Amino acid sequence: MTARHVPHDALRRFIASAFVSQGLPAADAGQVAQLMADADLQGSDGHGVIRLPQYIKRIRAGGINKHPDIRVVHERAAMAVVHGDNGMGHLVVSKAVDIAIEKARSAGVAWVGTRYSNHAGPASLYARKPLQHDMLGLYFAVGNANHLPPWGGAEMLLSTNPIAAGIPGGDEPPVVLDMATTVAAYGKVKAKAKRGEPMPEGWMIDRQGRPLLDPTRAGEGFLLPIGEHKGYGLALIVGLLAGTLGGAAMGRDVIDFNADHVSVTNTGQAILVIDLAAFGDPARFKAQVDKLVRDIRGSERLPGVERIWLPGEQSHDKRQRYARDGIPVSAVLLDELNTLAADLGIAPLTPLAPLNPEVTA
Amino acid sequence: MTARHVPHDALRRFIASAFVSQGLPAADAGQVAQLMADADLQGSDGHGVIRLPQYIKRIRAGGINKHPDIRVVHERAAMAVVHGDNGMGHLVVSKAVDIAIEKARSAGVAWVGTRYSNHAGPASLYARKPLQHDMLGLYFAVGNANHLPPWGGAEMLLSTNPIAAGIPGGDEPPVVLDMATTVAAYGKVKAKAKRGEPMPEGWMIDRQGRPLLDPTRAGEGFLLPIGEHKGYGLALIVGLLAGTLGGAAMGRDVIDFNADHVSVTNTGQAILVIDLAAFGDPARFKAQVDKLVRDIRGSERLPGVERIWLPGEQSHDKRQRYARDGIPVSAVLLDELNTLAADLGIAPLTPLAPLNPEVTA
Numbered sequence: 001m002t003a004r005h006v007p008h009d010a011l012r013r014f015i016a017s018a019f020v021s022q023g024l025p026a027a028d029a030g031q032v033a034q035l036m037a038d039a040d041l042q043g044s045d046g047h048g049v050i051r052l053p054q055y056i057k058r059i060r061a062g063g064i065n066k067h068p069d070i071r072v073v074h075e076r077a078a079m080a081v082v083h084g085d086n087g088m089g090h091l092v093v094s095k096a097v098d099i100a101i102e103k104a105r106s107a108g109v110a111w112v113g114t115r116y117s118n119h120a121g122p123a124s125l126y127a128r129k130p131l132q133h134d135m136l137g138l139y140f141a142v143g144n145a146n147h148l149p150p151w152g153g154a155e156m157l158l159s160t161n162p163i164a165a166g167i168p169g170g171d172e173p174p175v176v177l178d179m180a181t182t183v184a185a186y187g188k189v190k191a192k193a194k195r196g197e198p199m200p201e202g203w204m205i206d207r208q209g210r211p212l213l214d215p216t217r218a219g220e221g222f223l224l225p226i227g228e229h230k231g232y233g234l235a236l237i238v239g240l241l242a243g244t245l246g247g248a249a250m251g252r253d254v255i256d257f258n259a260d261h262v263s264v265t266n267t268g269q270a271i272l273v274i275d276l277a278a279f280g281d282p283a284r285f286k287a288q289v290d291k292l293v294r295d296i297r298g299s300e301r302l303p304g305v306e307r308i309w310l311p312g313e314q315s316h317d318k319r320q321r322y323a324r325d326g327i328p329v330s331a332v333l334l335d336e337l338n339t340l341a342a343d344l345g346i347a348p349l350t351p352l353a354p355l356n357p358e359v360t361a
Numbered sequence: 362m363t364a365r366h367v368p369h370d371a372l373r374r375f376i377a378s379a380f381v382s383q384g385l386p387a388a389d390a391g392q393v394a395q396l397m398a399d400a401d402l403q404g405s406d407g408h409g410v411i412r413l414p415q416y417i418k419r420i421r422a423g424g425i426n427k428h429p430d431i432r433v434v435h436e437r438a439a440m441a442v443v444h445g446d447n448g449m450g451h452l453v454v455s456k457a458v459d460i461a462i463e464k465a466r467s468a469g470v471a472w473v474g475t476r477y478s479n480h481a482g483p484a485s486l487y488a489r490k491p492l493q494h495d496m497l498g499l500y501f502a503v504g505n506a507n508h509l510p511p512w513g514g515a516e517m518l519l520s521t522n523p524i525a526a527g528i529p530g531g532d533e534p535p536v537v538l539d540m541a542t543t544v545a546a547y548g549k550v551k552a553k554a555k556r557g558e559p560m561p562e563g564w565m566i567d568r569q570g571r572p573l574l575d576p577t578r579a580g581e582g583f584l585l586p587i588g589e590h591k592g593y594g595l596a597l598i599v600g601l602l603a604g605t606l607g608g609a610a611m612g613r614d615v616i617d618f619n620a621d622h623v624s625v626t627n628t629g630q631a632i633l634v635i636d637l638a639a640f641g642d643p644a645r646f647k648a649q650v651d652k653l654v655r656d657i658r659g660s661e662r663l664p665g666v667e668r669i670w671l672p673g674e675q676s677h678d679k680r681q682r683y684a685r686d687g688i689p690v691s692a693v694l695l696d697e698l699n700t701l702a703a704d705l706g707i708a709p710l711t712p713l714a715p716l717n718p719e720v721t722a
Contacts, residue, residue, distance in 0.1 A: 076469030078439030108437030152666040177594040227587025233538040233672040305513040311594040
C-alpha cells in the first residue's frame with residue numbers, strides 16, 4: 001500500500017485536538033501540534049505525528065504535567081536555565097529558544113539550557129528558529145533512552161545525543177545540520193525491523209563486540225558512535241552540556257521513555273543563539289554562505305555521484321513539496337492514528353484523495 | 362633508535378630563543394613557546410615543537426607579522442571578534458580566550474572569534490584554558506589546509522576543522538575532547554608514511570572513491586569524514602562558525618600553509634566560554650562530572666577491552682609523566698631541531714641522559 005497525503009494544516013489540527021482531548025490548554029496543544037506537524041513537513045517523520053500515540057500514553061499515565069509552570073531559575077545577560085516543570089518538551093524548548101533570541105539581541109550571543117523538560121521532537125526545529133531573526137542556532141540534547149556504551153564498553157550509559165545547527169543563507173536555503181552522534185539513530189533501526197531488512201555493518205554491535213545485522217535483535221546490542229571513540233566523546237560532551245550543566249539527567253539517571261511512561265524524565269536541552277549583526281553586516285555573512293554553498297554544490301563529484309547535497313537541503317525540498325502536495329503518512333500509521341482518534345473521541349485524520357489512484361485501487 | 366627526553370622547561374626556552382632570534386619580541390616568543398611546549402607535554406606531538414621549523418620558515422618568508430596589532434574589532438556584552446593582524450596564531454587565540462573568560466565572568470557565557478590569525482597548535486590547549494576559572498570551553502577552528510571534499514565530492518573544499526571541549530571535574534581530571542572531523546588527522550597520515558606502514562581502510566579514498574591505503578600516495582586522495590555525511594556536515598558547520606562568522610577564510614579561500622609560506626592565511630578560530638557559577642554551585646557540577654566519569658570508567662567492558670578511557674585522560678596521564686621524566690623527542694626530530702638551532706645561531710636542545718642507556722648504546 002502506498003502512503004496517503006495529509007495537508008500540513010489538517011495534521012496540525014488533528015494533533016492539537018488529540019492533546020486538547022487529554023486536557024492540555026488549547027494554546028499549549030496548538031504550539032506542540034504546530035511543531036510536530038512542522039517536523040513531518042520537513043521529512044523528520046521519526047519525530048512528528050508518529051510520536052503522538054506515545055505522548056498521549058505518557059499524558060494518560062500521568063508522566064507529563066499538563067499545567068506546568070515553565071520558568072527561569074538561573075539568569076545572566078547571556079544565559080538562562082529554564083525549569084520545564086515536566087511539561088511537554090516542545091513548550092519548554094520553545095520558551096528556551098525565545099529567551100535565547102531575546103538575550104542574543106542585546107548580548108550578541110546567548111546560551112539557554114533546560115531542566116525537567118521532555119522529548120521535544122527533531123533538534124533542527126529549534127536550531128532553525130533563530131534564522132528568521134538573522135541569527136544562527138546551535139542545539140544540543142540528551143536523548144530519551146540510552147543506546148550507546150562508552151567506547152570499548154558494554155553498558156549503555158549514553159544516548160544518541162544529537163547536535164543541530166542552523167545557519168542562514170541569503171538566496172540559498174539555510175545550512176541546517178541535524179545529526180545523532182551515533183552512526184544510525186535508533187529510529188532507523190526500528191524502521192529496518194519494520195521493513196524486514198538487515199542493517200548495514202557499522203550500525204550496531206552485539207555484547208561480544210561482533211557486528212549485529214538483524215534489527216529484530218537490536219535489544220541484544222548497542223549502537224555504534226560515529227568515528228569510533230570520537231563519536232563517544234561527542235555524545236559525552238553533548239550530554240554534559242545539555243544535561244549536567246543545566247541540572248538535567250545524564251548517564252545512569254536517563255529514563256528510557258519508550259519503556260517507562262510515568263517517571264519524570266528530567267530531560268535536558270541547550271540552545272546557543274548568535275546574532276549575526278554583532279559580527280558585522282548580516283547581508284555580507286549570508287552572501288558568503290551563499291557563495292560557499294554554490295562552491296560546494298558545483299564542485300567536482302566522485303564517479304557515480306549525481307549530486308552533492310548541503311546539510312538541510314533535502315529537508316528544505318521536502319518542506320516545499322509537502323506544503324504543496326501534502327505530507328505522506330503511511331497507511332499503517334494512518335490506521336494507528338485513527339484508532340487513537342476513535343479512542344480519544346476526536347475527528348479522524350482524513351487524507352487527501354490518492355495522488356496515484358490506480359496504485360492504491 | 363629510541364626517543365630522547367627533554368625537560369618541559371628546556372623545550373620552552375629552546376623554542377623561545379628560536380623565535381627571539383627571528384625578531385619576535387621576548388614576551389611574545391615566550392608565550393608561543395610556552396603553548397608549544399605545553400602541547401608536547403600533553404602528548405599533542407603533531408602540534409608542538411615539530412612545527413617549529415615550519416613556523417620559522419614562514420616568519421623568514423615574511424608570512425607572519427612579528428609586531429601585530431591584535432585588537433578587538435566587534436564587541437558586545439557576550440561576544441567579540443579579535444583581529445589578529447597576521448600575528449602568530451598562539452598570541453591571537455590566547456587573547457581571544459582571555460577576553461571570552463572576562464566576558465563570561467559577567468555575562469555567564471561568551472563567544473570570541475578570530476580573523477587574520479594563524480595556526481595556533483592543538484585545539485585542546487585553548488578549550489582547557491577556562492578550566493582554572495571554573496569555566497568550561499568549547500573551541501572550533503578552520504584547519505590550515507583543505508584535505509576533505511564535501512560528501513560525494515572530489516574537490517577538497519574543507520579542512521579537518523577540529524572541535525575541542527574542556528569540562529572541569531572535581532577530584533577527577535577534566536573531560537577534554539580534541540578531535541578532527543575526519544577519521545584521521547592529516548598528521549597521522551604523514552606519520553604512517555614516515556614509518557612505512559599502510560593506512561587502515563576508512564582513512565582515505567582516491568579520486569575514484571576507492572580505499573587508499575598507501576600513505577606515500579596521500580597527495581592523490583582525500584581524507585574521509587567521520588560518520589560519512591555527518592562528519593562532512595560537522596566540518597562545514599565548524600568552518601562556518603570559526604571562519605565565515607568571524608570574517609576569516611573558509612572553503613576556496615583557505616591557504617595551504619604547508620605549501621605556501623608567504624600568503625596571509627586569515628585563519629579563523631572561535632572559543633565559547635561558559636561560567637559554571639551562572640548555572641548554580643560549580644562544586645555540585647564538578648561532583649556530578651566526577652560521578653559520571655567514574656560510572657563510565659567502571660562500567661562493563663566488551664571482551665578483550667582492558668580499560669575504558671575518558672576523553673582527555675590519556676593526555677592528562679602524559680602531562681604528569683612527561684613533567685616528571687621529560688618529553689620524548691624522536692632522534693630524527695632532535696637532529697632536525699639542532700640543525701635549525703645551528704642555522705639560527707642559538708644553543709642546541711640538549712636531551713636528558715637516556716632512560717635506557719643499553720638500548721641506545
